[in-house]
Structure formats: structure tokens, C-alpha cells
Amino acid sequence: MQSVHIPRSAARRRAAALFAALGLALGWALPALADDQPAAGGQTDTTMPAPEIPAGGPSLLRDGGARLLLTGGVSTIEGAAGGGLVPWALIGGYGAAREVGIQAFATGVSSEDFRLYSFGAAANLGDRIELSLARQNFHLRGVGAAIGLGNDFVISQTIIGAKLRLIGNAVLDQNTLLPQISVGAEHKINDDTVVVGGVLGLKRADTDFYLAATKLFLGQNLLLNTTLRLTRANQYGILGFGGLGGKGMAYKPEFEGSAAYLLTRKLAIGGELRTKPNRLEGALGGTTFREDAAYDAFAAWAVGRHLSITAAYAGLGKIALRNQHAAYLSLQAGF
Numbered sequence: 116m117q118s119v120h121i122p123r124s125a126a127r128r129r130a131a132a133l134f135a136a137l138g139l140a141l142g143w144a145l146p147a148l149a150d151d152q153p154a155a156g157g158q159t160d161t162t163m164p165a166p167e168i169p170a171g172g173p174s175l176l177r178d179g180g181a182r183l184l185l186t187g188g189v190s191t192i193e194g195a196a197g198g199g200l201v202p203w204a205l206i207g208g209y210g211a212a213r214e215v216g217i218q219a220f221a222t223g224v225s226s227e228d229f230r231l232y233s234f235g236a237a238a239n240l241g242d243r244i245e246l247s248l249a250r251q252n253f254h255l256r257g258v259g260a261a262i263g264l265g266n267d268f269v270i271s272q273t274i275i276g277a278k279l280r281l282i283g284n285a286v287l288d289q290n291t292l293l294p295q296i297s298v299g300a301e302h303k304i305n306d307d308t309v310v311v312g313g314v315l316g317l318k319r320a321d322t323d324f325y326l327a328a329t330k331l332f333l334g335q336n337l338l339l340n341t342t343l344r345l346t347r348a349n350q351y352g353i354l355g356f357g358g359l360g361g362k363g364m365a366y367k368p369e370f371e372g373s374a375a376y377l378l379t380r381k382l383a384i385g386g387e388l389r390t391k392p393n394r395l396e397g398a399l400g401g402t403t404f405r406e407d408a409a410y411d412a413f414a415a416w417a418v419g420r421h422l423s424i425t426a427a428y429a430g431l432g433k434i435a436l437r438n439q440h441a442a443y444l445s446l447q448a449g450f
Contacts, residue, residue: 183286183331183380184380184381184417184420185375185377185380185381185383185415185417185423187205187206187207187208187209187239187449188203188205188207189220189415189423189425189445189447190207190218190220190222190235190237190247190249190445190447192222192224192231192233192249192251192351193233193247193249193251193274193276193301193303193351194220194233194235194236194237194247194248194249194274194276194301195207195237195245195247195276195278195299195301196208196237196245196247196278197327197340197342197373198340198373198375198385198387198411198413199222199387199411199413199425199427199429199443199445200371200387200389200409200410200411200429201340201342201371201372201373201387201388201389202278202299202325202327202342202371203297203327203329203340203342203373204280204283204285204294204295204296204297204327204328204329204340205285205295205297205329206239206242206243206244206245206278206280206297207237207239207245207247207449208237208239208449209239209420209449210239210240210241210242211241211242212241212242212243213241214239214241214242215238215239215240215241216238216239216449216450217236217237217238217239217449217450218236218237218239218447218448218449218450219234219235219236219237219447219448219449220233220234220235220236220445220446220447220448221233221234221445221446222234222443222444222445222446223443223444223445224429224431224441224442224443225441225442226431226434226439226440226441227437227439227440228255228256228257228258228434228435228437228439229253229254229255229256229258229434229439230253230254230256231251231252231253231254231353232251232252232254233249233250233251233252234249234250235247235248235249235250235274236248237276242280243279243280244277244278244279244280245276245277245278245279245299246276246277246278247274247275247276247277247278248273248274248275248276249273249274249276250271250272250273250274251271251272251273251274251351251353252269252270252271253269253270253271253272253353254267254268254269255267255268255269255270258435264309264310268309268310270305270306270307270310270311270353270354271305271306271307272303272304272305272306272307272352272353273303273304273306274301274302274303274304274352275301275302275304276299276300276301276302277299277300278297278298278299279297279298279299280295280296280297281296281297281298282295282296283295283296285329285330285331285338286331286333289333289334292330294328294329294330295328295329295330295331296326296327296328296329297326297327297329298324298325298326298327299324299325299326299327300322300323300324300325301322301323301325302320302321302322303320303321303322303323303348303351303352303356304319304320305319305320305352305353305355305356306319307319307355310354311354311355312355315354315355315359315395316359316360317349317354317355317356317357317358317359318347318355318356318357318364319355319356320356321347321348321352321356321357323344323345323346323347323348323352324344324345324346324366325342325343325344325345325371326342326343327340327341327342327343328340328341328342336376336377336378337374337375337376337377338373338374338375338376338377338383338385339373339374340372340373340374341370341371341372341373342370342371342372342373343368343369343370343371344368344369344370344371345366345367345368345369346366346367346369346391346392347363347364347365347366347367347392347394348391348392349392349394349395349404349406350391350406350434351391354395354404357394358394358395359395363394367392369389369390369391369392370388370389370390371387371388371389371390372387372388372389373385373386373387374386374387375415380417381416381417381418382414382415382416382417383414383415384412384413384414384415385412385413385415386410386411386412386413387410387411387413388408388409388410389408389409389410390408391406391407391408391409391432392406393405393406393407394406403435403436404435405432405433406432406433406434407431407432407433407438408432409429409430409431409432410429410430411427411428411429411430411443412427412428413425413426413427413443414426414427420449421448421449421450422446422447422448422449423446423447423449424444424445424446424447425443425444425445425447426442426443426444426445427442427443427444428440428441428442428443429441429442429443
């Protein structure tokens with residue numbers, strides 16, 4: 116896979132430009148979706164008919180509204196709406212045009228050698244813009260003591276995210292193959308000055324950029340998503356950014372994909388795949404710090420409109436010295 120080289124100064128300018136564009140979009144985002152929703156007085160825009168539920172199929176519509184349960188996604192470990200590992204083009208929650216929604220999440224991932232706790236919140240602005248904030252705490256457990264860092268050494272990072280829906284509406288666009296497409300950014304700030312900024316001497320802050328396309332097939336109760344990410348992150352940023360000695364600082368394109376099947380209007384099952392860069396392999400000799408693709412198989416249950424629970428089995432690939440297989444549990448509340 117070819118590397119995409121973007122100079123660091125140019126990357127900063129692009130990050131600033133993207134966040135500025137998202138900020139400016141606040142001025143027009145809410146009225147821009149007026150044609151996505153029923154007009155005042157109960158009249159409906161005939162150019163955007165409401166989706167039809169197949170006769171005899173399960174009713175996926177939530178009570179009293181036009182957004183679908185679960186199809187706003189859950190919260191990823193980095194705070195954006197999507198699956199557990201992959202952001203989707205959907206704007207999280209059930210907010211529609213001229214509405215603002217807020218959701219919060221808490222996630223735990225436990226493997227043989229490590230634990231990750233992630234929590235945060237996101238805002239839905241008119242089903243056009245999503246702003247998120249997440250905090251991750253990565254516990255080394257016994258590995259920390261084995262390498263002289265003390266038992267249960269913790270590496271933490273903060274992730275500030277923004278997502279803008281560009282075109283399409285996954286729910287309403289049932290008469291076309293056009294998916295919903297969104298662009299997003301995740302700015303990650305790693306706190307660790309001992310391992311990441313000290314022993315490894317890696318960059319501790321950087322920004323990921325992604326383009327996501329999501330298509331919902333109501334007749335088949337099927338959701339498909341693909342995401343292209345430009346990143347310099349090692350293990351999602353938990354092990355910093357770029358390569359040793361300031362090398363390997365070119366952005367690399369990585370593929371991410373999700374598929375979900377709605378068994379009922381409240382229960383979905385699916386899986387995800389996320390490829391990652393492999394910049395640090397051999398940092399301590401051999402195959403140490405090798406980074407593999409991650410995947411999961413999940414089940415998401417909407418307890419009600421305001422609460423969902425997601426459980427998953429995740430294969431995280433090799434972290435440090437051996438492959439990690441993890442149990443994943445996430446709670447999300449939305450208002």
C-alpha cells in the first residue's frame with residue numbers, strides 16, 4: 116500500500132482548515148436539512164418521501180419518529196458514532212433537522228494483557244454535524260511491572276472529534292444506491308511522557324482524517340459502511356504517532372469496514388475490520404510492537420430510545436509481544 120506523504124506543516128494547515136470549515140458550517144447546518152424532514156403543518160416534501168417498511172417485515176421505526184433505532188450507531192472507542200472500532204457516515208443519536216441531541220458512552224475492553232477504558236460524549240447538530248470528546252485509559256496491568264514501569268501503568272489520551280455529513284441520507288434515500296457520505300477528523304493528545312514521549316521518543320499529538328460512506332438497505336434490514344482513514348497513529352495513538360527517530364511521518368491510508376444486520380428493530384448483529392499502520396515493528400528487536408489489523412463481532416441492543424448496550428468479541432492483533440483477544444462491553448445513553 117503506497118504511503119501518502121503530507122508535510123507536517125501542511126497537515127497542520129489542513130487540520131485547521133477542516134475544523135474551521137466545520138465551525139463555519141454551524142451557521143447553515145440546521146436549516147440545510149429542512150428538506151430531510153416533514154414541513155410545518157404536517158406537509159411532507161414530495162421529493163423526499165418517507166421510507167417504506169416491507170410488508171410482513173419487522174417494524175424498525177422507533178415509536179413516534181422517523182429515525183431508526185440503532186442506525187445512528189453506537190460510540191466507537193474514539194467517540195465518533197459508528198461501530199465499536201469504525202466510525203460511520205451516520206450522525207449519532209436520533210436528532211433530526213433543527214434538533215440537537217447529546218449522547219454519552221462508557222466502554223471497557225479487556226484482553227489477556229491489557230485493559231482499555233474509554234468514555235466520552237457527543238453532540239448531534241441537526242443531523243448534519245457531530246462533535247465528540249473522548250478519554251481513553253490504557254492499563255498495562257502486569258506488563259507494566261514486567262518492564263519496570265510499575266504494576267498497572269496507565270497510558271491516557273484525549274480525542275477531540277468532528278464529523279460533517281456531506282451528501283446523502285442513509286434512512287431516507289431508499290430509492291437510490293447513493294450512500295450517506297461524511298468527512299471527519301479526530302485530534303488525539305497522548306499524555307504519556309514516560310513511554311511514548313520518553314523511551315520511544317514519539318510524537319504525542321496528531322490528527323486522523325477519514326471519509327466514511329454508509330448505506331442502509333431497509334428492505335434487507337442491512338447496513339454497510341466503508342471508511343478510508345489517513346493516519347500516523349500507532350495502536351490508535353496509544354503508542355504515539357509516526358516512527359522512531361522522527362521517521363515514518365507520512366500519512367498512510369487505512370481501510371475500515373462494518374456490516375450490521377437488524378434482527379429486530381431493537382437488536383442488531385454485525386462485524387467490523389480495521390487495518391492499521393505497522394511503523395514500530397522491531398523497536399525492541401524481533402517482532403516487538405508489530406501492529407496487525409483489528410476486527411470484532413458484535414451485538415447491539417436498544418433497551419429503549421435513550422439507552423443501548425453493545426457486547427463484542429474483538430481480535431486486536433499483536434500488541435507489544437503477543438496477539439490480544441478481548442471482550443468488549445459498551446453502554447450508551449442519549450437525549
